[in-house]
Amino acid sequence: MRSLNLRATVVSLLLLFCFIGVWQLASSGPLVGAAAGKQTAEELEYLKMMGKDAGASKSTGFPSPLQVAQASLGHLSDPFYDRGPNDKGIAIQLAHSLGRVGLGFLLAVLVAIPLGFLIGMSPLMRKAFDPFIQVLKPISPLAWMPLALYTLKDSDVSGIFVIFICSVWPMLVNTAFGVASVKREWLNVASTLEVSPLRKAFQVILPAAAPTILTGMRISMGIAWLVIVAAEMLVGGTGIGYFVWNEWNNLSLPNVIFAIGVIGVVGMLLDLMFGQVQKMVTYVE
Amino acid sequence: MTQYFDPYNADRPLLLKCSCGKDHTVAEHQQQASASSATAELKRRSLSSEFEAYSNAFIEATLVKAIFPQDEVRRRFLRAVGKGTAMAAISSVLPMASLQAMAQDKNALEKTTLKIGFIPITCATPLIMAHPLGFYSKQGLSVEVTKTAGWALIRDKMINKEYDATHFLSPMPLAISMGLGSNTTPMNVATIQNINGQAITLSLKHKNNRDPKNWKGFKFAVPFEFSMHNFLLRYYLAEAGLNPDTDVQIRVVPPAEMVANLRAGNLDGFLGPDPFNQRAVYEEVGFIHILTKDLWDGHPCCAFGTSTEFIQKNPNTFAALYRAVLTAAAMARDPKNRELIAKVIAPAQYLNQPEAVLTQVLTGKFADGLGNIKNVPDRADFDPMPWQSMAVWMLTQMKRWGYIKGEVNYKQIAEKVFLITDARKHMKALGQPFTDGPGYAKHKIMGKEFDAAKADAYAKSFAISKMG
Numbered sequence: 001m002r003s004l005n006l007r008a009t010v011v012s013l014l015l016l017f018c019f020i021g022v023w024q025l026a027s028s029g030p031l032v033g034a035a036a037g038k039q040t041a042e043e044l045e046y047l048k049m050m051g052k053d054a055g056a057s058k059s060t061g062f063p064s065p066l067q068v069a070q071a072s073l074g075h076l077s078d079p080f081y082d083r084g085p086n087d088k089g090i091a092i093q094l095a096h097s098l099g100r101v102g103l104g105f106l107l108a109v110l111v112a113i114p115l116g117f118l119i120g121m122s123p124l125m126r127k128a129f130d131p132f133i134q135v136l137k138p139i140s141p142l143a144w145m146p147l148a149l150y151t152l153k154d155s156d157v158s159g160i161f162v163i164f165i166c167s168v169w170p171m172l173v174n175t176a177f178g179v180a181s182v183k184r185e186w187l188n189v190a191s192t193l194e195v196s197p198l199r200k201a202f203q204v205i206l207p208a209a210a211p212t213i214l215t216g217m218r219i220s221m222g223i224a225w226l227v228i229v230a231a232e233m234l235v236g237g238t239g240i241g242y243f244v245w246n247e248w249n250n251l252s253l254p255n256v257i258f259a260i261g262v263i264g265v266v267g268m269l270l271d272l273m274f275g276q277v278q279k280m281v282t283y284v285e
Numbered sequence: 286m287t288q289y290f291d292p293y294n295a296d297r298p299l300l301l302k303c304s305c306g307k308d309h310t311v312a313e314h315q316q317q318a319s320a321s322s323a324t325a326e327l328k329r330r331s332l333s334s335e336f337e338a339y340s341n342a343f344i345e346a347t348l349v350k351a352i353f354p355q356d357e358v359r360r361r362f363l364r365a366v367g368k369g370t371a372m373a374a375i376s377s378v379l380p381m382a383s384l385q386a387m388a389q390d391k392n393a394l395e396k397t398t399l400k401i402g403f404i405p406i407t408c409a410t411p412l413i414m415a416h417p418l419g420f421y422s423k424q425g426l427s428v429e430v431t432k433t434a435g436w437a438l439i440r441d442k443m444i445n446k447e448y449d450a451t452h453f454l455s456p457m458p459l460a461i462s463m464g465l466g467s468n469t470t471p472m473n474v475a476t477i478q479n480i481n482g483q484a485i486t487l488s489l490k491h492k493n494n495r496d497p498k499n500w501k502g503f504k505f506a507v508p509f510e511f512s513m514h515n516f517l518l519r520y521y522l523a524e525a526g527l528n529p530d531t532d533v534q535i536r537v538v539p540p541a542e543m544v545a546n547l548r549a550g551n552l553d554g555f556l557g558p559d560p561f562n563q564r565a566v567y568e569e570v571g572f573i574h575i576l577t578k579d580l581w582d583g584h585p586c587c588a589f590g591t592s593t594e595f596i597q598k599n600p601n602t603f604a605a606l607y608r609a610v611l612t613a614a615a616m617a618r619d620p621k622n623r624e625l626i627a628k629v630i631a632p633a634q635y636l637n638q639p640e641a642v643l644t645q646v647l648t649g650k651f652a653d654g655l656g657n658i659k660n661v662p663d664r665a666d667f668d669p670m671p672w673q674s675m676a677v678w679m680l681t682q683m684k685r686w687g688y689i690k691g692e693v694n695y696k697q698i699a700e701k702v703f704l705i706t707d708a709r710k711h712m713k714a715l716g717q718p719f720t721d722g723p724g725y726a727k728h729k730i731m732g733k734e735f736d737a738a739k740a741d742a743y744a745k746s747f748a749i750s751k752m753g
Contacts (some may be wrong), residue, residue, distance in 0.1 A: 042658060047651035051567055051641050086432040130625030153445040155438070156546035245434055249405055249541040251568065251639040 015181045021257025032155040062270040071254035072261070084248070088238065090259075094202060094266065096238040099157075100231075101224045112168045113213065116175025117201060120209070126176065133172065141166035141227045145234055155235040159228070167220035174216025178209030210281040218274040219262045227265045240266075315422040319640070323628035331418055331616060343615040375534065394425055395599040399606070402433045402442055402451040404508075405636045406540060406558040407646050408479045408587035410454045411613035411667055413635050420612045424605035432634075435511040435539050443592065444470050450591035451604060453669075456679040458590045460511040462702050465688060471593035474671050474703045476614065477742055478587040479579040482665030483514060484562040486571045487554035488547050492655060495574065502751070506538035506546065508560050513586050514683040517554040517577055523749040524731055529750060530686070542601035547571050558586070559639050559646040559665060564653070567642050572654030574594055576664055581730040583668070585675045605716070612670075617667040623647040638751035673699040674725040674737035681735075681744040687751035 006175035048266075059267035119126045141162045182205050190200045232241025240263060247255035323750035330336055349359065393683065399421075413430060415421050431448070440461060442448045446583060458472035478716050487494075489718050494500070500522070507515040519529040529535055533718050538546060540561045546552045548570040555561075556577070565571035591605040598605045616622055627643035630636050645651035649664035676699035681690045725737040735743055745752065 031620065046652050046656065046658055049567075049645055050640065051639060061581045083632075084634045085429050087632070149438075149445070155447060157443060157446075186637070206508075234434060235438060236432065242434075246432070246633065246637055247542075248545075250633075250639075251541070251544060251564065252637075 004277075007084045019066035024065050027062045032177050042133065049116075063257065067254045068257045069140070072258045073253075083261075085237075090240075090262065093238060093243045094262070095242050097228050097232065097240045098266075100159050100239065101163055101221075101228050103177060103223060104160045105167050105224050108167040108171060108275075109217070111218075112216075113175055116213070116216075119172070119176040120179025121201075121205075126180070133169065137145070137169040137173070141223075142230055142234065145231065149235075152214070155237065159231045159235055159239075162231045163224045163228060167224045170219040170223065171213070171216040175209065175213045175218070178212025179205055182208040182213075195261070201281045207281070211283070214274065214281055216280040218271065218278060220268050221274055222267070224263065225270055229263055303458045305557065319609055319628050320632050327414070327616070327622060327625050327629060328418055330622065331612070333350070338564050338615070339615065342605045343611065358451050363602070391411070394605060396602045397425060397427055397447070399426055399428045399449040399602070400427055400447065401430050402448040403430055404436065404540070404558075405432055405454060405638075407560050407585075407630075407643065407665060408482060408558050408637070410626060410630060410647070411478055411610055411617050411669075412452050412589055413630050415609050415613035417618075417629055417635075418613070418642070420609040421606075423612075425611045426602070426605055426609065428606075430608075430635075436512070439672045440467055443472070444468070444594075449543045449595055450475075450603075452511055452588065453590045454514075454587045455511065455514040455585045455588040455675070456511040456516070456683070456703050458588065459676060459679055459681070460688075461699060463689070472590055472702065473591045473593050473596060474588040474676075475596075475603070476610060476669035477675075478583040478589050478614075478667065478669075479662060480583050480585055480668045481576065481667050482559050482586055483577040484518070485518065485554060485556045485574040485577070486543075486547070486562040486565045486654075488550070488552065489569070489573050489654070489681065491553060492572055492665070496505070497522060497527065500525070500527060500553070501532045503553040504534045504536065504551065506536050506543050506552050506557065507545075508557060509537055509541050510688070511683070513577075513584060515687075516679060517580055519686060520543045520582055520682065520730065521556075521575075523730065523747065524678065525586050528749050532656045543572065544568055560636065563651060564638065567639065569654075573651075573659075576661060576704070578661065580665060581709040581728065582663075583666075583673070583728075584730075585672070588671065589669075614667045614669045620662060630732060656721050671703040672728075673703045674727050674735070676703045676729060677737040677740050678728060678730070678735055679724070684744045684749055685750045685752060693741075696737070697735075701750065 036259050051186045064109075075090045079089045081089040082092060097218065119129050144165050145158060148161045149155060152161060186204055186208060187200070190204045195204070197212055228239065229241040229244065232239035232243045236242050236245060240259060244256055246269075291529050292450070301669065332481050393727075401412065403412055416428060416430045433442065433451075436454060436457065439451055439453065440457060443451050443453075444461070444467060453472075453474065454532040455474060456476060461470055461472045463469065505518060507518055515535065517709065518535065521531060522529045527533060536552075538555070540557050543552065543555045543557045543561050544565045547555065547565055548568065550692065553572065554571070561571055562571075566573060577586075582737075616625060624644055624647070627640055627647050631638055631640040631643050646665060650660050651664070653659050673696070676697045678687065680693055680695050680698060684693055727737075728735045744750075
């Protein structure tokens with residue numbers, strides 16, 4: 001087992017190095033700089049206007065790993081700066097994004113879990129709610145954005161709403177499924193012992209359905225993190241999505257690649273976190 | 286040499302890290318230092334008594350001009366009633382009448398913390414530079430200028446009152462006030478932000494295809510439907526005999542994506558705001574085919590505006606805001622300030638663009654992408670005068686391309702939205718008859734004269750249009 005992990009790590013690192021090596025080779029085009037030789041004053045000025053004079057630091061083409069590393073270092077070395085509302089450090093942007101995701105997700109939990117219990121415990125409710133869930137579930141959360149902006153009249157709240165609406169469905173469906181598939185025998189035992197409905201819900205059904213519910217939450221969190229970037233690119237202001245958009249405005253690919261990396265790592269951490277919680281509630285029959 | 290270090294350069298110091306001790310590259314340091322020193326220099330200039338006198342005079346002149354856009358009328362009026370009466374009359378019409386008093390009495394402000402939206406393009410220069418230069422705070426306002434992701438969002442945030450005032454495309458307040466593409470909310474244009482300053486940029490692959498007659502099947506981009514960009518591009522294409530609705534494709538694309546799409550070959554060209562025309566040149570993906578200045582010299586582009594409700598509720602705050610933006614416009618108009626302004630608005634919190642690009646846009650000395658250096662000092666200018674005739678022209682084009690259906694009362698809408706104070710009734714009260722409306726000038730677009738008085742005939746005069 002240990003040797004397998006070790007070997008997997010080695011292969012992972014090899015893949016990474018290959019990837020960066022190929023990237024470096026592919027992106028190292030001819031260096032930009034004034035071609036030596038005789039140029040008229042006007043030609044020189046034109047080159048300068050194109051950002052190609054000797055002192056310029058313009059990069060053309062796809063950025064190399066080195067440029068990305070340099071950009072990343074710049075952002076990571078000063079993650080908390082705040083230069084007005086339109087230019088903040090990467091940590092502050094991440095905090096804004098995580099805050100939105102957290103709030104939207106929490107709201108979704110508050111709605112999806114009780115509703116999921118209701119649907120899971122009552123076949124009537126399941127049949128009644130089913131068409132709505134089936135229609136609403138596949139709607140891209142961003143499609144709600146114009147409607148949200150119109151009705152909620154606040155772009156920040158709209159962003160949170162979009163997170164809410166995208167994370168509510170997997171949780172709702174999984175909760176309902178988990179609750180519905182609690183073993184009949186367990187429920188029968190509870191009934192025989194004349195357990196109160198509330199106690200039945202919290203002490204029998206909840207622990208039994210917890211792994212399924214957590215799976216739903218994990219999927220929801222993944223989707224929420226996917227969506228927040230797109231939502232923030234739409235509404236702007238703050239957050240990691242805004243950061244990507246702002247650097248896109250400047251056509252600054254090194255910064256965009258850095259942001260992509262950050263988004264990936266944070267997404268992974270969120271997923272790991274839910275993975276751990278999931279382990280805690282999993283039981284063996 | 287590499288872009289990081291330059292060890293064999295006799296003219297530059299060789300630094301392995303930034304000599305100021307902070308952890309950033311030398312280039313970054315220079316950029317930051319140049320931005321802050323430019324800000325300081327411009328601030329110093331703005332505090333000089335010379336500029337103060339100039340900007341006061343400029344604001345007053347703008348206001349008088351707003352009442353009497355036709356100089357002949359202004360003269361007639363002054364001669365007839367005398368200077369004293371005229372000044373009294375003017376102060377009775379203007380919501381900005383208390384401007385001079387305002388400067389002393391800051392308590393009168395109804396609201397001091399404001400949020401203003403902008404799109405990161407050079408059109409917004411006065412609005413943006415007023416922030417680092419302290420023009421807002423000088424008026425007792427604490428303003429947050431917020432970069433916004435797109436025009437639709439500007440519209441929504443304005444309607445939602447998230448923003449107190451904003452950078453608009455000048456046709457937008459007309460559209461919003463008429464309920465086109467949104468629910469009807471009365472908006473006002475207080476000043477035009479900039480005139481000229483746009484261009485048609487084409488992909489480099491079309492550098493030998495400069496005649497618009499051959500552009501059938503091209504894919505173009507404009508920043509928003511209700512934009513001068515859209516109207517001017519349509520006008521230009523139609524003049525060349527192309528129907529912009531059927532012969533070419535015109536897409537709405539945010540400016541930043543225009544350059545990326547041009548590079549990817551998804552677009553053949555765009556009529557977009559600067560700095561993205563110049564950026565396309567800088568990125569070596571496009572060239573500047575024609576400046577919009579050559580289509581209509583002095584055409585309006587973006588505007589500074591707010592909702593009618595905001596003005597009614599906060600007349601003094603609005604006046605202070607108006608004054609701050611006009612001060613900035615006065616500064617931006619002066620060519621000798623332009624290079625410094627480029628430095629001030631280049632950093633990440635404002636336009637986030639290479640300074641070299643902004644300097645070319647603002648000074649008008651630029652590379653055209655085909656190897657030539659052009660010198661057009663009035664490539665971009667900042668004339669705040671919101672001529673109502675401009676609004677009427679926009680409305681005729683909205684009508685022409687089917688954005689407005691049915692009868693349009695051009696002048697009524699124009700006068701409601703574009704804040705040249707309606708001096709007509711006051712003139713009448715003073716026994717000054719005149720036939721033409723006060724806010725109307727004649728414009729020339731691609732050689733064809735436009736007279737707001739004959740707007741309906743003008744709208745119907747085009748061979749290519751979408752009017753049924």
